[in-house]
Amino acid sequence: MKGxxxxxxxxxxxxxxxxxxxxxxxxVRLKTSEEMAADDKGLVHGGFIFSAADYAxxxxxxxxxVVLAGANVKFLKPAKVGDELIFQAKVxxxxxxxxxxxxxxxxxxxxxxxxxxxxxxxxxxxxx
Numbered sequence: 001m002k003g004x005x006x007x008x009x010x011x012x013x014x015x016x017x018x019x020x021x022x023x024x025x026x027x028v029r030l031k032t033s034e035e036m037a038a039d040d041k042g043l044v045h046g047g048f049i050f051s052a053a054d055y056a057x058x059x060x061x062x063x064x065x066v067v068l069a070g071a072n073v074k075f076l077k078p079a080k081v082g083d084e085l086i087f088q089a090k091v092x093x094x095x096x097x098x099x100x101x102x103x104x105x106x107x108x109x110x111x112x113x114x115x116x117x118x119x120x121x122x123x124x125x126x127x128x
């Protein structure tokens with residue numbers, strides 16, 4: 001998607017595909033797959049749900065150096081292999097380099113995930 005400035009090497013099959021990118025807002029769609037299954041019943045491991053939510057929050061900030069500093073999340077309902085999940089992230093507050101992003105994850109319009117992500121934009125890449 002044009003305009004993405006961060007997390008350029010994300011594997012979209014595992015963390016979701018960006019569909020909308022606006023100033024302070026992102027929408028990511030994740031189609032869950034067999035690789036995400038935690039058991040024989042097809043329960044999707046929460047790490048993949050968190051990853052898509054985290055990716056959406058990074059895109060909402062959309063700065064090359066943005067990193068996650070913390071998260072307060074709730075997994076409200078399970079997801080299973082084959083589900084299509086939508087994550088919407090919105091910047092709620094900016095205080096200097098610290099940015100709070102709210103993220104909601106939905107399955108068929110029903111809320112399954114909710115979180116507040118604390119993002120930080122350091123002056124340079126965290127590995128430099």
